[in-house]
Each structure stands twice: as structure tokens, then as C-alpha cells.
Amino acid sequence: MPEPETAAAPLKGMKVVDLSKILAGPYVTMSLADLGADVIKVEHPDGGDPTRSWGPPFNGPDATYYLAANRSKRSVTLDLKSAGGQEAVHRMLADADVLVENFRPGSTLARLFDHKELSERYPRLVVLHISAFGDTGPLRDEPGYDMVAQASAGLMSLTGEPDGPPVKAGYAMGDLGAALFGLVGVNAALVERERTGRGQSVTTSLYESQLALHINWATGYFATGERPARLGSGHPSLVPYQAYSAADGHFVIAVGNDALFRRLVGALGHPEWADDPRFATNRDRVAHRTALNAKLESVLVDEPVAHWTGLLKPLGVPVAAIRTLDEVYDCPQTAALGMVQKVDHPVVGPLRQVAFPVTFRGERPPVRSAPPILGQQSRAVLAELGYGEAETDRLLTAAPEDPHPQGA
Known part of the structure; x- marks a missing residue:
């Protein structure tokens, strides 16, 4: 009998090729993996995703930053600027459902893997392109990191005490906002593909996503024309609605x-x-x-x-x-929801991960595997693509890395 479908794996059978790095793109693909998709993470042989070295803290060979956004994927190392690396990616795309990339507009890799051209070449493919500032406009070709997005799109102007300097949000809201809207776009495109039989190119950016998240700040400005002021923990439209000091906290x-x-x-x-x-x-x-x-x-x-x-x-x-993270993860409510799961990492052993925050018929998607070590599944995936041992050896080589990824 065929294995029964589980409610917590709605994207089971989907194949995703992940050419992204840092946070926005990898968070999209990790979410797709959480939902059951087979995600192949393509990394440069020389160091892989830059977040592998974004520490301390480290846990095993990789920084915890990398471990936060790459579980349940398979890592393959390829030089995308080489003819062989490009051929391998195109073999992956031949039967893929989704491609996610965040190449800087105007870069060599953006030209080699143009999201519009790929959408035409592979009619059923859904291609998600994430950039810093969008595909048009005077800032189109600028590289962007999360803090750049928070500054340029206004979030930092709204964050901090009234008499203090602008403050970055504690979460990477530029990257994560783009990731969440990108995830919505991908799944909407997959639904439309079921109706039309065709995939499409989907784009979003850190900048656009921040504007969308302004919500009441934007409509308030449109109505009054007044520049909003920082309110600390306060709310622009409700009082009292903020943090207060007690005797002990x-x-x-x-x-x-x-x-x-x-x-x-x-x-x-x-x-x-x-x-x-x-x-x-x-x-x-x-x-x-x-x-x-x-x-x-x-x-x-x-x-x-x-x-x-x-x-x-x-x-x-x-x-x-106002809880600290140790209090949050010791909280009975966190435990009751099953939001922290353990998975075995090949080096560090049991590894805790924050699970996907949506349930399906009451079942939470499981964390299926640990974030992969660099190139951990290279040979297995290349064998699936039809490469022999000698060809695989030739492909698994290093080359200089692009210093300007999108998003941080």
C-alpha cells in the first residue's frame, strides 16, 4: 500500500532548488521543506552560505545563524559560474517545481540565472527572485542587507525611544518580511499552476515588504502628512498600550x-x-x-x-x-504547543529547532532533518542527476565567492 499522506506535509512531492543565501531566501526554502518539499540547497564549494561563518555562537562546524534557517534541506556544492555547475543546476530544474534565488540585480549570477528567462525555459517552474529594492527604480542594482532595508524603508525611524537614536528591530524584519511575502507568493503561484498548468516568475524585495508592513503607520501618514515620531514601546493610536516599569522589572x-x-x-x-x-x-x-x-x-x-x-x-x-528567551523556552505554553523539536545533527548530536508555526488538522510539521553540513549530500544528489563518479569529482571544486549577496 502507498504511504498515507499526512496533513502536516502538504507540499510532499514538490522539488525545490535553493540558490539563495543569508536569510530571506533560505527562510523561504526552509519553510517549504517544513511543509514537506524536497529542498536542494546549492552552495559555493569555498565556504558555502556565508552565514555558516556568521558567529559566534557556533554549534559544531557552523554558526547558529546558519542552523536557524537551513534544516530539512540537502546541501550540494557547485561553482555556479562554471559551465559544469550551470549544467548541473539546469538538470535539477528539469523536473523542479520551485527555484528560489536572491542574486544581486546586475550581477553575473543574476544574468546567468535570470528569473524571467528561467520561467520561460521551464514553463511549470515557479521562480522566486528576492532582491533588496525591487526590480525597477533608481535603487534596483544596490546590494542590501537587513539593516539597510530597516533604515531605508523607515522601520528604524519608528523604532526607539522618543529622545534616543533610531534603533534596529531585534528580529531581522527586512529579511523575514521578504521571506514571508515570498513564501505567500510561491504558494499562490503553485495554486495557480494547478489551475493553468503554468508556473511563473514571482518577485519581492526587502524594501517592498517593509512598506507593506507599515500598515497603520502608512495610512496615518497619508491622512495627516505628518512625519511619525518614535514612541519606544508605545502605540500611535492606543494609550495605555506599552511597557511600564514595576519595582523589579x-x-x-x-x-x-x-x-x-x-x-x-x-x-x-x-x-x-x-x-x-x-x-x-x-x-x-x-x-x-x-x-x-x-x-x-x-x-x-x-x-x-x-x-x-x-x-x-x-x-x-x-x-x-516581558520575558527573556530563557523564560520563553522554559514556558509551559511553549512546551504545550510543541514549538521546539529536536533533530539529530551528524556532528553535534541532538539539536533543538523552533518548529513551523502552523498546524494542519491539528498536526505540526515535523523537523525532518538537521541543517546539512556543507556539501553533505553532493554526491547523492549528483548521482540522482545522472553524474558518474569522475564527473562528480570534477564538479566539486571551489572558486572565488561573490562578495555581494542579497539580504542579511
Whole structure:
């Protein structure tokens, strides 16, 4: 009997060729692998994906940065600027469903593997091209890293305390935003292919994705023409909705309506604040943010975080302690969701990974294999493509690396 399909592997049977590196592209392909696809990661023989050396910290031969975005793939080393390496990739593409690349526009590899030409050559192939600034415009050919995207697309201008310097977001939101929109684009193109029989070229960029994630910041600017100011942990349209200092740390209060505000100030022993015309409605509270926060801070600083969360949660006021990562991964909620899985790495042994955050009929996709060591499956994959031992030996050689990848 054929092996039954599992709900947690919706892309089982799909073949993905991954020519990308750093974070945006590899995160897309790791997600496709999580969903069941066979992902072949093509890396340069001399060092492979640059994130392998982006440490410390390291865990085994590779940096933990690389280990974060490359599980459940097979690594093959090829020099893509050589005729032999190019031929091998085209053999892979002959029956592939998806190709992902993030070559810098105008680079040699972008010309050799032009996403539009590949889409024409392989009609059923879905080609995802991720760039820094998009395929048109005056910044088209510039290389980009996550911080460049956060700066140039406005995120850093919105992040940080009002009287402090701009701050980079803690996550690589430029890369990860492009990755998530790229993943949406790939899966949408695969759905359309089921209807039409044809694949297509799909593009996104770090810059475009950041603009899409501005959401209410953008519409607020369009309505007022005013440049938004940094608010620290505050919200531009809701007050109180930010982090506050307690006697022993910090926690957040997220009041989304006037009824919740009345509960909050009643619990704090100041029900009269809800009748103060400066604070009676959310519109009033936003206009008098500084005055209200001064009152709240004068009370909240007197007791520990546990006191305030214990007092406010039973009343339905949204509150939460600000956890550190050790606290997050020791949290019973994290364990209950099964979000951390272990997989065996050939060098370091059991390796913990944060799993795919979507379930299918209640089943979470399993982490199928550890991030591969550089070239770990080269010979096996090349044999699948019809190469003999001598040809394989010839292909597995090193050459100078491109210093300008897209995304970081």
C-alpha cells in the first residue's frame, strides 16, 4: 500500500532548488521543506552560505545563524559560474517545481540565472527572485542587507525611544518580511499552476515588504502628512498600550478600549482618572499620552511585576511580563504547543529547532532533518542527476565567492 499522506506535509512531492543565501531566501526554502518539499540547497564549494561563518555562537562546524534557517534541506556544492555547475543546476530544474534565488540585480549570477528567462525555459517552474529594492527604480542594482532595508524603508525611524537614536528591530524584519511575502507568493503561484498548468516568475524585495508592513503607520501618514515620531514601546493610536516599569522589572499593559481603561484605573485605586476629561476616551488619552503615563508610572513602580499581572489578569486587562528567551523556552505554553523539536545533527548530536508555526488538522510539521553540513549530500544528489563518479569529482571544486549577496 502507498504511504498515507499526512496533513502536516502538504507540499510532499514538490522539488525545490535553493540558490539563495543569508536569510530571506533560505527562510523561504526552509519553510517549504517544513511543509514537506524536497529542498536542494546549492552552495559555493569555498565556504558555502556565508552565514555558516556568521558567529559566534557556533554549534559544531557552523554558526547558529546558519542552523536557524537551513534544516530539512540537502546541501550540494557547485561553482555556479562554471559551465559544469550551470549544467548541473539546469538538470535539477528539469523536473523542479520551485527555484528560489536572491542574486544581486546586475550581477553575473543574476544574468546567468535570470528569473524571467528561467520561467520561460521551464514553463511549470515557479521562480522566486528576492532582491533588496525591487526590480525597477533608481535603487534596483544596490546590494542590501537587513539593516539597510530597516533604515531605508523607515522601520528604524519608528523604532526607539522618543529622545534616543533610531534603533534596529531585534528580529531581522527586512529579511523575514521578504521571506514571508515570498513564501505567500510561491504558494499562490503553485495554486495557480494547478489551475493553468503554468508556473511563473514571482518577485519581492526587502524594501517592498517593509512598506507593506507599515500598515497603520502608512495610512496615518497619508491622512495627516505628518512625519511619525518614535514612541519606544508605545502605540500611535492606543494609550495605555506599552511597557511600564514595576519595582523589579518591566511588563506591558495593552488597553484597547475605554471599558478596559476603567477596569485598569479602578484596580490601581484611581477610578477618578476614567472621568478626567483628558483620559475619558481613547482619543483623549492619545492626545494626553505624557500626562497619563506619568500618573500610571508613579503607581506601577511601587510593586513587582507579579503583583500587577496577578491583579490585572483576573479583571481581563491584557498584561504580560516581558520575558527573556530563557523564560520563553522554559514556558509551559511553549512546551504545550510543541514549538521546539529536536533533530539529530551528524556532528553535534541532538539539536533543538523552533518548529513551523502552523498546524494542519491539528498536526505540526515535523523537523525532518538537521541543517546539512556543507556539501553533505553532493554526491547523492549528483548521482540522482545522472553524474558518474569522475564527473562528480570534477564538479566539486571551489572558486572565488561573490562578495555581494542579497539580504542579511
